[in-house]
Amino acid sequence: MKRLFVALFAALALSGLAAAPDFKATLKSIDEMGDFNKQDYSATYSIVSEKPGENPSSLEIKIFRRDEHDQIVILIQKPDKQKGQGYLKIDDNVWFYDPESGNYSHSTMKENISNSQAKNSDMKRYTFSEDYDLAATAEGKLGAFATYVLDLKAKNNEVSYQRIKLTVRQDKAVPLKEEDYSVSGKLMRTVYYLPTYISAGGKLIPAKIKIVNEINKGEQSVMAISNVSVERLPDTVFQKAFLERAQ
Amino acid sequence: MKTKTSCAILSLVLAAGLAVYAEDAAASPASGDASGDDALFGEEQVTEASTKAQEPDKAFMKYDATKVGGSITSTLGYSAVYMGGADSIVPDYDYLSPTVMGRVTLTAKPALDFGVNMDFRMSYPYSASSSFLKSANYISTPITTVVTTSGTVTVPSISVWALYSKFSVGDRLYMSFGKQPMAWGVARGFFQPADNIFAESAVDYSDYSAEREGPLAFKAMYSVPKSMTNFYFLAGLPSSAASNPKLEDLRMAAKAEFNAGNTEFAFGAFYGYKDHPRVLAMATTGVGAFNLYGEAIGKYGSERYFLSKSGSVVSGAKESGQVYFSGTAGGYYTADDGDLTILAQYYYNGEGQEGVSAQDAYAYYYLGGNMSEFDNISFATHNVGLLISRAEFLNPDLTVALYAIASLSDLSGFVVPSATWAFTDYFKVKLSATFNFGEEGDQYVLLGPDSTYIAHAGTPTSLFAKEPGVALSLLATLGTGSF
Numbered sequence: 166m167k168r169l170f171v172a173l174f175a176a177l178a179l180s181g182l183a184a185a186p187d188f189k190a191t192l193k194s195i196d197e198m199g200d201f202n203k204q205d206y207s208a209t210y211s212i213v214s215e216k217p218g219e220n221p222s223s224l225e226i227k228i229f230r231r232d233e234h235d236q237i238v239i240l241i242q243k244p245d246k247q248k249g250q251g252y253l254k255i256d257d258n259v260w261f262y263d264p265e266s267g268n269y270s271h272s273t274m275k276e277n278i279s280n281s282q283a284k285n286s287d288m289k290r291y292t293f294s295e296d297y298d299l300a301a302t303a304e305g306k307l308g309a310f311a312t313y314v315l316d317l318k319a320k321n322n323e324v325s326y327q328r329i330k331l332t333v334r335q336d337k338a339v340p341l342k343e344e345d346y347s348v349s350g351k352l353m354r355t356v357y358y359l360p361t362y363i364s365a366g367g368k369l370i371p372a373k374i375k376i377v378n379e380i381n382k383g384e385q386s387v388m389a390i391s392n393v394s395v396e397r398l399p400d401t402v403f404q405k406a407f408l409e410r411a412q
Numbered sequence: 413m414k415t416k417t418s419c420a421i422l423s424l425v426l427a428a429g430l431a432v433y434a435e436d437a438a439a440s441p442a443s444g445d446a447s448g449d450d451a452l453f454g455e456e457q458v459t460e461a462s463t464k465a466q467e468p469d470k471a472f473m474k475y476d477a478t479k480v481g482g483s484i485t486s487t488l489g490y491s492a493v494y495m496g497g498a499d500s501i502v503p504d505y506d507y508l509s510p511t512v513m514g515r516v517t518l519t520a521k522p523a524l525d526f527g528v529n530m531d532f533r534m535s536y537p538y539s540a541s542s543s544f545l546k547s548a549n550y551i552s553t554p555i556t557t558v559v560t561t562s563g564t565v566t567v568p569s570i571s572v573w574a575l576y577s578k579f580s581v582g583d584r585l586y587m588s589f590g591k592q593p594m595a596w597g598v599a600r601g602f603f604q605p606a607d608n609i610f611a612e613s614a615v616d617y618s619d620y621s622a623e624r625e626g627p628l629a630f631k632a633m634y635s636v637p638k639s640m641t642n643f644y645f646l647a648g649l650p651s652s653a654a655s656n657p658k659l660e661d662l663r664m665a666a667k668a669e670f671n672a673g674n675t676e677f678a679f680g681a682f683y684g685y686k687d688h689p690r691v692l693a694m695a696t697t698g699v700g701a702f703n704l705y706g707e708a709i710g711k712y713g714s715e716r717y718f719l720s721k722s723g724s725v726v727s728g729a730k731e732s733g734q735v736y737f738s739g740t741a742g743g744y745y746t747a748d749d750g751d752l753t754i755l756a757q758y759y760y761n762g763e764g765q766e767g768v769s770a771q772d773a774y775a776y777y778y779l780g781g782n783m784s785e786f787d788n789i790s791f792a793t794h795n796v797g798l799l800i801s802r803a804e805f806l807n808p809d810l811t812v813a814l815y816a817i818a819s820l821s822d823l824s825g826f827v828v829p830s831a832t833w834a835f836t837d838y839f840k841v842k843l844s845a846t847f848n849f850g851e852e853g854d855q856y857v858l859l860g861p862d863s864t865y866i867a868h869a870g871t872p873t874s875l876f877a878k879e880p881g882v883a884l885s886l887l888a889t890l891g892t893g894s895f
Contacts, residue, residue: 207468207469219837227468227472229468229469240472242472245479245481245895246481246483246894246895248479248519249519255640255671256674257673257674257698258640258671258674258676263623264529265593265623266593266595266623266624267588267592267593267594267595267631268593268595270600271598271676271696272696272698272703273674273697273698273703306450307449307450307453308449308450308451308452308453308454309453309454309455309456310453341453342449357449357452359452359453360453360454360455360456360457361456361457362456362457362458362459363458363459363460363461364458364459364460364461365460365461366461369458372459375452392466392468392471393461394461394462394466394468395461396466396467396468398468398469399469399583400637400638401583401584401635401637402469404635404640404642405633405635405640405642406584406586406633406635406642407469409578409586409633410473410578410580410586411472411473412519412521412527412578
């Protein structure tokens with residue numbers, strides 16, 4: 166009988182542990198899984214954007230990443246009138262290359278990309294576990310997936326959104342939906358990470374992402390990711406000359 | 413840099429696309445209702461990336477075909493100019509300013525290490541007349557003379573804005589040769605002293621970031637491995653020497669740049685046999701949400717006449733053996749939403765004229781037949797510029813802006829507020845006004861509020877405007893776009 170009670174108690178304790186997942190560890194796991202660490206990452210992003218009353222616009226870019234040294238290169242491939250424009254980011258420095266003038270513009274992470282809506286932290290890999298506190302959790306369901314909904318509050322002003330509601334799969338630490346809120350609590354945008362993945366280098370990369378502008382209704386962008394590679398890139402990719410050579 | 417839309421998308425890509433996840437054994441997802449968001453989240457699908465060597469940094473660098481592109485700039489403007497003291501609604505003078513400029517670009521990249529760029533432009537009125545010698549007859553009696561006859565020919569006005577090739581040696585040394593833009597400075601604004609050295613067109617104040625025409629030039633860039641240190645060599649042949657180029661017409665420069673934290677430094681030197689040697693120092697950095705830059709140039713000798721006035725007599729002389737320092741410092745800020753831009757800049761011109769008015773200088777150069785040496789932009793010693801631009805002001809289709817330039821030497825300048833309404837991406841209307849201020853003879857007064865006084869109203873009463881005025885302009889953008 167005593168052994169039965171001990172076993173029952175242990176089972177209850179374990180079930181209790183299983184029923185209360187460690188969400189901080191989940192967030193950390195999401196952050197770590199987003200870091201290619203010693204691998205390089207290359208991919209092609211095709212983005213179709215829609216705005217009410219306007220024709221859809223298409224953009225195709227090549228991305229090269231070396232997370233080990235916080236380096237990113239972005240090259241615009243389409244539309245043709247912007248082909249050759251490129252960005253190089255190393256730590257807090259961003260260089261923009263304009264093939265028409267042959268000029269490089271240097272700016273810092275604190276400044277927005279010229280004439281853009283790009284936010285300061287959009288060019289860096291923000292970490293949920295370091296930049297946000299877990300304010301509340303709930304269970305839910307999204308399509309075919311049982312989910313946890315994590316309500317995150319920002320710890321600092323460096324991030325773009327002071328509050329994020331992150332919907333994560335229960336079966337694995339993979340976000341499905343991210344709702345970004347302003348300081349005033351207004352829903353600004355929703356990012357959908359559709360469950361179509363590309364497997365590369367032991368990582369799962371979402372092949373399709375949909376971003377909806379919740380302020381300007383009807384505005385949205387759909388990104389399709391292809392040509393994924395974790396092949397080691399030459400060091401020359403992360404230098405200014407590569408932007409010029411790639412044109 | 414550069415459209416707002418593409419940069420916004422880039423930011424979204426980086427924010428969202430940086431998410432990748434560990435590959436675990438897939439679990440069977442539970443079924444759910446298919447409605448709204450639910451419809452997006454069906455069964456999981458996983459595909460394997462190719463493991464074959466792809467050389468992703470090279471795969472896209474070669475073009476299968478030549479890329480043809482271009483743009484058309486179509487605007488029609490009307491300006492009405494009111495000179496100071498005018499008390500009538502009728503302008504002192506007015507004019508139309510139609511602009512229809514076509515541009516065709518060709519970009520070819522038949523090999524990873526070789527490419528060609530061409531840029532041809534044609535502007536209204538699309539043709540120009542040139543006179544030519546038709547005949548020359550020698551007549552010996554009754555007096556020795558040569559009788560000539562000439563004719564005129566109308567030719568299409570097509571300019572070659574750029575025509576150059578790009579090639580590389582290995583992955584470190586990149587070169588280009590041909591007519592190409594030569595931007596090597598860091599100043600972002602109305603005053604670009606480093607770029608002025610090679611540029612063959614002036615800064616457009618209404619669009620300071622517009623590309624500037626360059627000379628026939630050779631450029632080389634060497635990147636030091638595993639660093640952000642780069643070395644440049646530039647050599648240009650100005651268009652003024654195109655008809656009979658000689659070795660002494662070459663103008664050369666070298667530059668070295670490196671990074672320290674979030675600051676980029678550069679040092680350079682310039683030499684031209686028919687020019688004056690210079691040394692340069694440049695830096696760009698950021699403080700908070702502001703980006704800052706500075707350029708400093710030390711120049712040995714000057715080509716300009718330094719003027720002095722005794723009574724009513726203006727005399728000029730060139731100086732030798734002097735070192736002139738010029739420099740600019742400025743900063744710019746862009747709001748988080750990208751709709752607000754503020755730029756401020758100061759320019760110190762070490763070769764500025766002191767002790768004479770701009771009108772005295774202008775008259776001296778004009779009467780002396782040296783107008784090509786008069787540079788209104790570089791007349792003053794102390795100069796400032798300011799730009800404030802707000803897109804989507806109260807309405808997504810409305811952009812308001814204001815830019816101003818002033819000489820702190822004679823306290824003259826001009827201010828241009830404007831409002832642009834975009835009916836569509838290709839049809840816009842802009843209303844602007846140019847107010848100049850200062851006194852008679854000052855730099856920004858004597859040519860009128862929009863610098864058109866001499867062309868439209870300068871003679872016979874006076875070559876120069878005597879007082880400030882205002883130029884009201886209405887500009888319609890009709891079908892401007894790129895392809």
